[in-house]
Amino acid sequence: MEILFTVVILIVSVMLHEMAHGFAALYLGDPTAKYQNRLTLNPLHHIDPVGSILVPIIGFFWGGGLIIGWAKPVPYNPYNFRPNRYFDVAKYGDAFVSIAGPLTNIILAIIFGLFIRFSSPLGEVATIFANPAFINLSVIVTSLNIGLAIFNLIPVPPLDGSKILFSLFPTKWYELRARLENMGLFLIVIVFIVAGTFISPIISLCFRLITGF
Secondary structure, X not given: OHHHXXXXXXXXXXXXXXXXXXHHHHHOOOOHHHHOOOOOOOHHHOOOHHHHHHHHHHHHHHOOOOOOXXXXXXXXXXXXXXXXXXXXXXXHHHHHHHHHHHHHHHHHHHHHHHHHHOOOOOOHHHHHXXXXXXXXXXXXXXXXXXXXXXXXXXXXXXXXXXXXXXXXXXXXXXXXXXXXXXXXXXXXXXXXXXXXXXXXXXXXXHHHHHHOO
């Protein structure tokens, strides 16, 4: 039952992560995600059988409790981006779209983490937040979203962190990024295998900083 509950929360979290990419691209002028019905809360449009279900279950039982995953990537076309008054879209458009996903996970982690930090039996509303079931929900949401943010910010293609990192390099480096992205699944498997050794301590530290526990 616990694994089912955790997977459901993970699916919602990665779904919001991918929707954030789509809305960021739409803000820059690309409606691809909208036309492909990827800005919907219907999980059937986002679930990846491997990344949303199989990988989290493997992590739960055999990954030392480290649960990470992903949804189907939201498509976008950078050639549709309009000029933006705040930054060079040609150079930083990919990074803008990419950072939206992890940022959404960070915001979710902070919101539910603060519920944990300030839960106390003072008043009716606070009593709801102090309910053990709600606190357990908040713990799972906070830890999962911290993990998703950290995992996706790893600068290895095709993860979001690689697009953010390569936006800082000259455009001639983009060919290297494209070659690495062709090895995407292989690289993700490697990252998943070694991730526990350095992600888990970072998740624990961030969880303590946000929640105070």
